Every structure is written in C-alpha cells, then in structure tokens.
Amino acid sequence: MHFxxxxxxxxxxxxxxxxxxxxxxxMGSIFxxxxxxxxxxxxxxxxxxxxxxxxxxxxSIVIMAVPLQGLTDSLLEVGPHLGAGQVVMDVCSxxxxxxxxxxxxxxxxxxxxxxxxMFGPASAANGIAGLQVxxxxxxxxxxxxxxxxxxxxxxxxxxMTAEEHDRHAALSQGLMHLIARAIxxxxxxxxxxxxxxxxxxxxxxxxxxxxxxVFETITRGNRYMAEVRSKLIRSLExxxx
Amino acid sequence: MHFxxxxxxxxxxxxxxxxxxxxxxxMGSIFxxxxxxxxxxxxxxxxxxxxxxxxxxxxSIVIMAVPLQGLTDSLLEVGPHLGAGQVVMDVCSxxxxxxxxxxxxxxxxxxxxxxxxMFGPASAANGIAGLQVxxxxxxxxxxxxxxxxxxxxxxxxxxMTAEEHDRHAALSQGLMHLIARAIxxxxxxxxxxxxxxxxxxxxxxxxxxxxxxVFETITRGNRYMAEVRSKLIRSLExxxx
Numbered sequence: 001m002h003f004x005x006x007x008x009x010x011x012x013x014x015x016x017x018x019x020x021x022x023x024x025x026x027m028g029s030i031f032x033x034x035x036x037x038x039x040x041x042x043x044x045x046x047x048x049x050x051x052x053x054x055x056x057x058x059x060s061i062v063i064m065a066v067p068l069q070g071l072t073d074s075l076l077e078v079g080p081h082l083g084a085g086q087v088v089m090d091v092c093s094x095x096x097x098x099x100x101x102x103x104x105x106x107x108x109x110x111x112x113x114x115x116x117x118m119f120g121p122a123s124a125a126n127g128i129a130g131l132q133v134x135x136x137x138x139x140x141x142x143x144x145x146x147x148x149x150x151x152x153x154x155x156x157x158x159x160m161t162a163e164e165h166d167r168h169a170a171l172s173q174g175l176m177h178l179i180a181r182a183i184x185x186x187x188x189x190x191x192x193x194x195x196x197x198x199x200x201x202x203x204x205x206x207x208x209x210x211x212x213x214v215f216e217t218i219t220r221g222n223r224y225m226a227e228v229r230s231k232l233i234r235s236l237e238x239x240x241x
Numbered sequence: 242m243h244f245x246x247x248x249x250x251x252x253x254x255x256x257x258x259x260x261x262x263x264x265x266x267x268m269g270s271i272f273x274x275x276x277x278x279x280x281x282x283x284x285x286x287x288x289x290x291x292x293x294x295x296x297x298x299x300x301s302i303v304i305m306a307v308p309l310q311g312l313t314d315s316l317l318e319v320g321p322h323l324g325a326g327q328v329v330m331d332v333c334s335x336x337x338x339x340x341x342x343x344x345x346x347x348x349x350x351x352x353x354x355x356x357x358x359m360f361g362p363a364s365a366a367n368g369i370a371g372l373q374v375x376x377x378x379x380x381x382x383x384x385x386x387x388x389x390x391x392x393x394x395x396x397x398x399x400x401m402t403a404e405e406h407d408r409h410a411a412l413s414q415g416l417m418h419l420i421a422r423a424i425x426x427x428x429x430x431x432x433x434x435x436x437x438x439x440x441x442x443x444x445x446x447x448x449x450x451x452x453x454x455v456f457e458t459i460t461r462g463n464r465y466m467a468e469v470r471s472k473l474i475r476s477l478e479x480x481x482x
Contacts, residue, residue, distance in 0.1 A: 116433075123436035134433060158432065168431035172438040175427070179420060179441065182476035186416070186469070190409035191399065192357075192375060195364035196447035197413040200420065203440035219480065228427070233477050235423035236470060239460065 006149065007031065009051070009059040011074055013039045015211065016091060017065035019121050021048055023128065027149050031059055033078070054081040061146065064090040064102075067213035068221050071098055075105040087111035087142045093173065093214060094221040095136055095162035103138060111140025114162055117155075118173070120214075122206040129154035134169075136162050170224035177218050178229060180204040247390065248272065250292070250300040252315055254280045256452065257332060258306035260362050262289050264369065268390050272300055274319070295322040302387065305331040305339075308454035309462050312339055316346040328352035328383045334414065334455060335462040336377055336403035344379060352381025355403055358396075359414070361455075363447045370395035375410075377403050411465035418459050419470060421445040 006028040010017045013034040021030045030048040032039065043050045051057065054077055062082060066074045071090060082088065088110055090098040099114040106112060114136040119128060133155050137143040147157040160168075180203075189201050219225050247269040251258045254275040262271045271289040273280065284291045292298065295318055303323060307315045312331060323329065329351055331339040340355040347353060355377040360369060374396050378384040388398040401409075421444075430442050460466050 118433060118435045131436065132434060160432070165433055168433035171427060171431040172433055173435045175424065176435060176438045176441055178477060178480060179424075180437075181480040182473050183416065183420075185476050186412060186472060190412040191401070192359060192406055192409035192413055193373060194359045194414045194417060194447075195372065196421075196444040197417045199440050199444035199447070200417055203437040203444065206435075206437035206440070229477060231427060232423050233474055235426050236419060236474050236477070239419060239422040 005029075006061055006145075007059040009033060009057045009062045010065050011062065011078055012065040012070075013042060014065065014067075015121050016117075017063075018042075019124060020063060020065055020091070020117075021046070023124075023153060027152070029059075031057070033057065054078045057081055057086075060086060060142075062086060062088045064088065067211070068092045068094065068097060068217040069213055071101055072105065075101060079106045079110070082110045083107055084109040087113060087140060087146070089113045089115040089146070091115055091117055092221075093218045094169070095134070095165040096223070097221060099136060099138060099162040111142050112138040113143045113146065114138055114165075116165060116169070120206075120210060122209060130156065132156045132158055134158050134160060134165050136160060136165065166222050167224050169218075170222050170228045174218050174222055174225045175228055175232070176203060177207055177210070177215055178225075178232065180207045181215065181219075184208060246270075247302055247386075248300040250274060250298045250303045252303065252305050252319055253307040253311075254283060255306065255308075256362050257358075258304075259283075260365060261304060261306055261332070261358075262287070264365075264394060268393070269302075270300075272298070274298065295319045298322055298327075301327060301383075303327060303329045305329065305343075308452070309333045309335065309338060309458040310454055312342055313346065316342060320347045320351070323351045324348055325350040328354060328381060328387065330354040330356040330387070332356055332358055333462075334459045335410070336375070336406040337464070338462060340377060340379060340403040352383050353379040354384045354387065355379055355406075357406060357410070361447075361451060363450060371397065373397045373399055375399050375401060375406050377401060377406060407463050408465050410459075411463050411469045415459050415463055415466045416469055416473070417444060418448055418451070418456055419466075419473065421448045422456070425449060 008024050009031040010021055011033050013032050032043050032048050032050050064074055092098045095114045102112045116134040118132040133150050135157055150157050249265050250272040251262055252274050254273050273284050273289050273291050305315055333339045336355045343353045357375040359373040374391050376398055391398050
C-alpha cells in the first residue's frame with residue numbers, strides 16, 4: 001500500500017474518537033462513522049466528514065475507536081465492507097482480546113495493527129509530544145508508514161506483542177486505575193498536603209474521568225491484573241503490620 | 242520575646258536538620274547540637290556553629306530535628322538547659338505525641354510550637370516556595386513571629402490542632418507512604434507507560450528514600466492510619482470484584 005496523503009475513517013466518535021480526529025486532522029482527511037443520533041450535530045463545523053453507511057468507507061486507514069465491549073459488533077458491521085489496500089487499527093486499552101477479534105472477524109486481505117495509544121483526553125490535554133503508542137503489527141507492512149505518521153506527531157511508537165503489552169500495562173495503566181479507584185472513595189484532598197501527595201492527586205485526576213467501559217477493560221479485560229491487585233493488597237497488609 | 246535577627250539551634254544534624262539549617266541560614270545564625278562523632282566533619286565549612294553541650298544553647302529558637310523515636314531522650318537532655326525567652330519546636334511527621342511530650346518534658350517558662358514542615362530533602366529539592374508548614378502553637382505567642390519568618394521563605398503556614406493535623410496527614414502523607422511501600426515491591430516501571438503512571442512514579446520516588454524512622458512515624462505513629470489502610474484495602478477488594 002502506498003499513500004502520499006492518507007485518509008482516516010474513525011469508527012466511533014466518543015471521547016477518544018474525537019481526540020484522534022483532532023490529532024490526525026493535520027495528516028489527512030478525516031471521516032467519521034458513528035450511527036448515534038447526536039453525532040451529526042457534533043461533527044458539524046469540525047471539517048470532518050460524517051458517513052452514514054460502512055459501505056462508504058474508502059479510507060486507507062480505518063480506526064476502531066470503540067470500547068472493547070463493542071468491538072465485536074463493530075467489526076462484524078464494518079469488516080465485510082473492507083478489503084485489500086486498507087488497514088484496520090483498534091485503540092483498546094488491552095491488546096490480547098482485540099488482536100484475536102480482529103484476526104478472526106476481518107477479511108483476510110485487510111491489514112491489521114493492534115494498537116494502544118497510551119493517552120486519553122486528560123493526559124493529552126497539554127500536548128502529546130513524547131507520549132507512547134504501542135503497535136502490535138498483525139498483518140501487512142503498512143504499519144511502518146503509520147508509525148512514521150505518528151512519529152511526525154512527536155509520539156513514540158513501541159513495537160511489542162499483545163501479551164507483552166498486557167503484562168506491562170497491568171503494572172502501569174492498570175495499577176494507576178486501581179489506585180485511583182481505591183483512593184477516590186476516601187474523599188476530598190485533606191487540608192494537610194505534601195508535594196508527593198499533590199502529584200498523586202494530579203495522577204488520579206487524569207484517570208478519574210475515564211469512562212466505566214475503559215476502567216472495566218483495563219482492570220477486568222487484562223488477565224494480568226488479578227495478580228497485580230493481590231500483590232498490592234498483600235503489600236498493604238504487610239507494610240503496616 | 243522580641244528579636245530582630247533570631248538565632249536557631251538545631252538539635253540533630255540528620256537529613257532534615259541539614260535541610261533546615263540551609264533553609265534558615267539567610268534568616269539568622271545557625272547553631273547545631275548533635276553528639277554523633279561524624280557531625281563535626283559535616284558541619285565544617287558550612288558556616289554553622291557546632292556546640293558541644295546543651296548548656297551552651299543561647300538561641301531564641303530551638304528546633305528538635307530528631308525522629309519521634311528519639312524525641313523523649315532529646316527533650317530530657319536539652320530541656321533542663323532552656324528557659325524563658327526561648328521557644329522549642331519539633332518537626333515530627335505526627336503531632337499528637339510530640340505535642341504531649343513537649344508539654345510534659347519542657348520547663349514551664351519555655352514556649353512550645355508543635356510543628357510539621359510538609360516537605361523533606363526530596364520534595365524541597367526544587368525549592369520550597371508554596372510548600373506548607375503546619376503550626377500547633379502550644380505555649381506563648383512567639384509563634385506569630387516565627388510564622389512570619391517562614392512566610393518570608395515563601396512557605397505557607399497553616400494553624401491547626403495536633404489532632405486535626407494527624408487526621409488530615411493520614412489522608413495525604415500517610416496514604417502516599419502506604420501506596421509507595423505497597424507499589425515498590427512490584428519492581429521497575431514497565432515498558433508501557435502512561436502520563437498518570439509517570440506522575441505516580443515521581444510521587445513514589447519522592448518518599449521512597451525517606452528513613453525507616455520517618456516511615457514508622459508516619460504509618461504507625463499516627464492513630465488515624467489504621468482506618469485509612471483498611472479502607473484502602475477494602476476499596477481494592479471492591480473495585481475489581
């Protein structure tokens with residue numbers, strides 16, 4: 001596949017789909033496919049083009065910006081309309097299950113990248129330079145060109161398998177979400193503060209507004225989380241004896 | 242008590258005593274009392290004056306920069322040499338016990354401030370502007386002048402009781418130390434990272450090198466920590482069901 005100016009179809013115009021559209025707009029045309037009724041008003045005036053049927057997808061790059069919980073349905077809906085010359089990427093917070101689903105449900109001549117941008121609307125609020133995108137190239141070679149596009153946006157592209165991703169992500173993103181959900185019920189930050197606790201609050205704030213679907217995917221969709229969670233609980237029981 | 246240029250005697254030239262001496266040096270003369278043999282070499286060339294016996298303490302302000310575990314012994318040693326016109330402050334990470342000890346063990350004519358600077362060598366590494374110092378004034382009125390000195394160093398002085406301090410500190414400093422000690426055994430930061438997890442690591446790094454005495458004081462010397470710890474464990478058990 002060769003493209004000078006790529007075009008992107010983003011499936012799903014939720015919080016992350018909107019962020020992606022904005023970030024990728026300087027790199028090529030942006031098409032949106034999302035059947036929810038409110039989306040047509042949301043797309044208006046953005047310069048993105050809303051398409052009304054997956055049969056209209058012509059882009060070289062198709063990004064499934066849907067939660068893991070909806071990925072199967074979306075692949076079943078969109079997949080039959082895709083073919084040679086197109087590459088499909090997901091953006092789910094775990095990689096083992098989406099990788100399996102995309103390989104099972106997409107036509108054989110469609111290229112596939114299991115992908116995880118390690119940021120969201122909150123963490124990208126002050127720019128994305130230096131942030132990480134994980135790629136697990138599953139089919140085809142176009143991923144190299146897409147990685148180059150992302151590097152042009154000053155993102156770091158890390159290549160690893162779905163298993164490596166999920167094992168490592170459990171210890172960073174997964175751990176952070178667990179900590180945040182455990183601390184939030186303790187209430188407002190107290191009147192006595194330290195610099196380290198301020199940083200902790202800032203970190204929690206970044207993930208506190210992620211959707212329930214994202215939290216569910218990160219904690220229950222990752223088979224390495226159970227161990228991280230029990231180790232954390234054991235450590236807490238140990239440290240203060 | 243009136244002083245134009247105050248002098249400070251710092252009891253204990255450990256990590257925090259050294260930081261205090263450096264921070265307070267622009268505000269007045271600094272005397273050090275610490276009988277450990279290595280201290281005389283450490284003080285050399287600093288401009289601070291090492292004194293060899295508590296009978297030599299003449300400063301208007303005496304700061305007990307010793308761990309909670311050594312506070313009783315230090316007060317018993319230094320207290321009998323102090324009197325009217327002098328104010329004693331501690332810097333322990335909890336306030337209920339030091340407040341009680343200072344009231345019990347210091348002569349009646351000595352002024353007392355239970356004090357907690359909410360920072361240490363790591364969190365003060367990039368400056369102290371905006372950082373917090375908690376004051377619980379126990380005897381005398383000199384605390385107002387000392388608070389003014391600290392505000393001149395761009396510190397924020399918060400007045401509260403020992404009980405208020407310990408209850409709030411459990412939810413910030415105590416919580417942060419618990420989290421850090423629970424996460425450190427999980428090992429090195431993984432190859433997949435998020436901005437929020439990077440912040441969490443930065444926060445952990447700030448407290449990871451605190452002494453075992455500091456950790457012991459913050460977690461076991463604070464009677465509100467047991468509840469914070471059990472709530473945290475319960476939340477962790479809940480969130481991932």
